[in-house]
Ligand code: HDD
């Protein structure tokens with residue numbers, strides 16, 4: 001495997017990790033706010049806080065890993081994306097700040113405030129929405145390369161149906177992933193009310209999820225036919241993803257084996273996410289930047305890979321420890337500890 | 338709009354974010370060590386006061402870490418957003434420590450999470466203490482890695498540019514450049530010093546408010562001693578930083594010292610103002626001191642600012658930052674020494690209000706020294722972003738929206754800053770030490 005592909009595979013994997021864990025977190029914040037508004041607070045809040053509080057900083061590092069890693073392996077991305085993303089990413093950062101401070105101020109601090117919980121919940125949906133715009137931009141057609149550098153055409157970006165399909169998909173996916181996961185988590189905690197409520201949410205969001213995902217493929221037909229062709233070549237990966245989706249919804253409907261639901265959920269998104277990633281190859285920014293011309297020098301590539309392996313060897317046991325303590329320790333989940 | 342010039346806007350936004358981040362980063366580097374020391378003493382002497390101290394510090398620490406993480410993520414992305422050209426070049430040469438830093442963050446975050454949620458889960462308290470070790474190491478390592486990047490910006494090494502092409506990249510040489518070791522050690526030592534004095538301020542505050550608790554007295558004693566040790570280390574390492582500058586970045590030292598003509602037996606100029614013809618007025622002049630600071634030799638020759646072309650001279654106002662930093666550093670050593678000697682010989686007046694008031698000021702002053710030091714280091718690099726290779730004008734984004742973003746982030750940091758203060762004061766007001774101690778004496782132990 002060439003260094004480019006190895007680098008991209010590692011980064012994509014961490015991005016996938018971030019998307020999944022962060023979605024659980026974002027969706028949970030939204031459900032929490034929603035339940036406060038509709039007076040079902042007592043059902044959800046406890047479960048959600050048990051899961052979220054210890055892990056949010058770790059989640060954030062996955063994001064940091066991705067953006068530091070991509071500048072390391074593909075320095076030209078800093079130039080192309082850095083120049084054009086000032087506004088969307090700054091907005092995302094402000095939303096992130098609202099979320100980060102919520103943990104600090106509400107969870108560790110004294111009594112909660114409903115307005116804050118509400119902002120927190122909404123920011124959890126706006127944040128993925130603002131970041132998902134980057135995926136739309138990477139499809140090409142919104143950036144013009146001028147003498148003074150790349151320039152983003154905001155008008156065509158925000159009037160493109162493709163952009164909005166991606167944004168909607170991001171939001172729906174967040175709600176779905178989170179609802180499925182929390183169904184399982186609440187079930188483990190032995191909280192029947194919360195389980196039933198989350199299960200209901202999961203089933204509600206399953207339908208729009210699959211409609212918007214299909215919608216994007218339809219939009220690409222107009223926007224970037226080359227890319228669409230590559231996606232069609234990978235039809236089997238998307239098919240597997242779809243089968244996993246059906247499986248996980250099946251267990252939800254049958255009210256059993258929620259563990260399987262979550263496993264299949266991860267499988268579903270893994271296949272879709274990697275298939276999408278592979279279909280984009282070799283472009284980092286269509287059609288201006290490919291993984292080959294954006295790549296760093298070999299010396300740097302090798303040192304980054306060595307550091308990655310060393311870091312990874314230390315990381316896995318520590319992550320395992322966290323999961324054992326907070327996710328799979330029955331007594332912690334149930335609130336005895 | 339506010340900043341029509343994107344270069345100026347980018348500089349100001351970088352300054353804003355970093356100046357805010359560094360407050361929490363400094364606490365993030367230093368406080369885990371302090372918690373560790375307190376918990377260690379507590380276990381060793383079986384003294385519940387120190388254990389409680391560790392626990393209360395950790396509780397407050399979580400809040401500051403959260404803000405540190407948020408602002409750190411902001412600056413991490415802003416580097417690419419505001420300086421795309423620089424990051425493209427830097428990515429090729431200095432990406433290694435940046436990447437390593439992420440792993441340091443991972444360890445810090447993971448073990449901090451475990452530490453905080455496992456206070457009562459271990460039979461053996463030493464095991465719980467062990468969890469702090471990776472937190473402290475992770476924090477110190479993240480300071481180390483990011484400071485090597487900053488050192489690289491001052492002293493770019495480990496690559497060559499041949500006909501506009503980047504060649505012979507050596508990431509380790511870039512990382513361990515000439516500026517690295519003075520910079521890293523000074524940054525880490527000052528972070529320890531500042532964290533200790535901030536915790537001392539808090540103890541002094543409670544004693545001033547009339548608390549008679551031995552708890553606070555023990556806290557004050559511990560933090561002042563640790564603070565003194567690191568204050569002395571900071572001054573020594575700062576002296577090395579000065580010597581590094583004299584040899585390798587003479588324009589920064591010359592601008593900081595208003596030292597215009599190259600001369601031997603150079604005096605050190607303290608404060609003062611400059612008139613239009615570069616004459617120094619109302620300053621305190623210490624003969625030979627600059628030569629000593631620069632080369633440990635009263636008759637050494639120190640290069641003056643006039644040797645450099647005008648467009649490569651750093652701004653002269655960094656003189657004040659330098660003086661503020663050194664003044665505070667010396668004051669804190671003095672304060673620490675008086676405290677330690679005073680407790681030794683049981684002088685009465687170190688328990689008086691006015692002395693405790695001085696200690697109360699020590700924490701905020703140390704933080705001001707940190708800020709001044711960084712402003713000195715960063716403004717003193719102007720006009721370069723990568724000294725000798727790339728200026729800030731060449732590196733900055735061309736976006737028209739930087740000014741607006743500056744306003745947004747300024748509001749954000751204001752809200753976060755107020756939030757931290759409000760949350761921390763409320764948190765500790767609702768759980769005063771007296772209450773925690775009472776539950777300890779009730780035999781509860783938690
Ligand atoms: C509590 C904070 C603090 C204190 C008391 C001091 N410093 Fe400092 N100083 C810093 C905090 C700091 C810093 C924030 O950590 C800096 C900014 C950039 C850096 O590398 O460290 C710094 C930079 C810095 C530099 C510039 C290095 C460069 O740009 O490469 C010099 C020459 C000194 N210091 C010298 C001193 C001396 C002689 C001190 C004697 C008392 C001193 N500092 C006390």
Ligand code: HEM
Nearest residue numbers: 348351352355356359483486487711712715716721722729
């Ligand atoms: C955390 C403490 C730091 C503070 C308070 C700080 C402060 C500042 C200030 C005041 C400026 C504006 C200087 C000017 O434009 O005249 C600046 C610029 C800058 N700093 Fe720092 N800095 C810090 C650390 C760092 C580190 C560790 C790095 C690199 C990894 C860094 C990278 C930059 C860059 C890229 C600029 C913009 C270019 C420039 O203006 O020179 N800073 N910083």
Ligand code: HEM
Nearest residue numbers: 060061361362365366402405406409410412413442476480
């Ligand atoms: C350009 C300069 C800098 C960048 C890009 C940067 C980046 C970051 C990032 C991304 C985080 C969040 C990590 C997470 O998600 O857990 C962070 C936190 C942190 N940073 Fe910075 N940082 C910079 C300067 C500094 C400096 C100069 C220091 C130390 C002197 C420092 C020390 C820390 C520490 C200890 C944390 C952990 C959070 C905390 O305990 O407050 N950083 N930084």
